[in-house]
Amino acid sequence: MLYGNESISQYNKSNVAIWMAMAFQAGVLNVGGFMACHRFVSHVTGFATYFALEVSQPDLTHAYGMLAVPFFFLFGSMLSGYLVDLRLKLHKLPKYYITFGIMFVLLLVVTIGGEKGFFGTFGEPLTYSKDYLLLMLLCLVCGIQNATITSVSRSVVRTTHLTGITTDLGIGIIRVLNKDKIGSEIGDEQKANWMRTGIILFFVFGSVIGGLLFKSCGYDGFWIPTITTGTLFLLMLYYRLIKSHSTT
DSSP states (O other): OTTOOSOOOSSOHHHHHHHHHHHHHHHHHHHHHHHHHSSOSSOHHHHHHHHHHHHTSSOOHHHHHHHHHHHHHHHHHHHHIIIIIHHHHTTOOOOHHHHHHHHHHHHHHHHHHHHTTTTOSTTOOSOSHHHHHHHHHHHHHHHHHHHHHHHHTTTSOOOSOSHHHHHHHHHHHHHHHTHHHHGGGGTTHHHHHHHHHHHHHHHHHHHHHHHHHHHHHGGGGGHHHHHHHHHHHHHHHIIIIIIHHHTO
C-alpha cells in the first residue's frame, strides 16, 4: 500500500503495520464518536436499529437523522471503490494516497472543529444538527477506511468493525483444526487467523486508549487518528509521487 502499486499481497510487513494501525484508529474513532454524541460511527446495523426506534416517536427528526448518517458510510465506501477497487480491477495504480489524504482532511476538520466548539459540547445528548454533522463526517472516514483496506486485502481484512472479522475468525479456526481433511484448499488460513486476531486486539486496544483519552481530553482525543492517518498519507504520497519517480 505504501508504494501505491497494484500488488495487494496480503501479509507483507508494510500492509500488516497499516492494517493494525487502522484497526487501532477505528477503535479510537468508534469510542470517540460514542462519547461525543452517544452513537457508534462504524456500526451501520446500530443506525438501522436507532432508526426503527425513532420512527415510533411523534417527532421524526431523529429518525431522518439516523437514516441519513449511514449513507455517509456508504458514500465513503463508494469513494474508495472508485479510487482503489475500480482501478485495481482495471489494472491501474490504486490511489491510496488520495483516500488517506481525504481521511486526513476530514479528521482534521473534526478535531479542530471540535476544539473550536463547532460541534457543541463534547458528550452532550444527540439533539442538534451539528451532532449529526459530526457523526456524518466520522462515518464518511470509516467508510473510506473500511473499503480501502477491504479492497487491498481482497476482503480478508475489515478494520472498522468486528462482526465480520470475528465471523471469519470462527470459520478460519474450524478450517485450521480440520486442515488434514481440507488439504491444500486451506491456503493461508493460519496467517489469516493471526491477522484477524491482531485486528480484533488492536481495535480493542484503540478503544481502551481512546476511552481513557476522550474522558480527559474531549475532542483533543481525535488528534490520535488524525496524526495516524496524516502520517500514513505523507508516507504514501512520498513513495507514490517522489520515491517512485527517483527510481525510474
